[in-house]
Amino acid sequence: MILSLALFFSGGGAAVAAEQVELFDSDAQKVVATFQNTEELQAEAQRLLSSVSGxxxxxxxxxxxxxxxxxxxxxxxxxxLRSAGIETDIAEMFVVMPKKGKRPPWMILHTKEYETVVVEFSGGVEKLRAQVQLP
Incomplete structure (x- = not known):
């Protein structure tokens, strides 16, 4: 399932800087909004990436x-993150936020080497939710 999601989101050979941020709704099975990949979103992505716990x-x-x-x-x-055996460059990240339930958000990371790493993180997603206009 994670691999199929990764393939769904991979858009081809466009330059990373030109790619937009996308909001995907699993219930609708489609991208429901796109946003400019701003410095603020990049800073928030870096903050979340820095909070990876394993x-x-x-x-x-x-x-x-x-x-x-x-x-x-x-x-x-x-x-x-040596404790988890992770030392790599991340090219794109997918922040997965459950709509209901007790499962905390988690991330799917794609490396420059086209590998996928699935991680937990401790940073809050409130600022990211506001940036992509989620309640």
Whole structure:
């Protein structure tokens, strides 16, 4: 499921700096809004990336009833978390925010080497939600 979502969002060979931020609604199964990839969104993405606490331990975290914010990172950002065996450059991030329930938000990260890393983070998503006009 995560791989199919990653393929859905991958847009081709456009330059990362030119790519927009996208808001995907899993219930509607489509991108419901796009935004300019501003310095403010890049700063928020960096803040969230800096709060990564480890890998998601669930075998297959649910992508049902979620909002997902895709943020291309321009330029790619370094993520080093030795306790989780992660040391790589992240090209784009997907912040997965469940609509209901107790599951906290989590991220799907794509590296420059086209690998996928699924992680937990401790940073709040309130500012990001405001930036993409979510209540």
């Amino acid at each position: 890998r998601v331990l669930e075998l297959n975290p649910s992508l049902d009833h979620v909002m997902i914010v895709k943020i291309p990172l321009a330029p790619p950002k370094r993520l080093a």
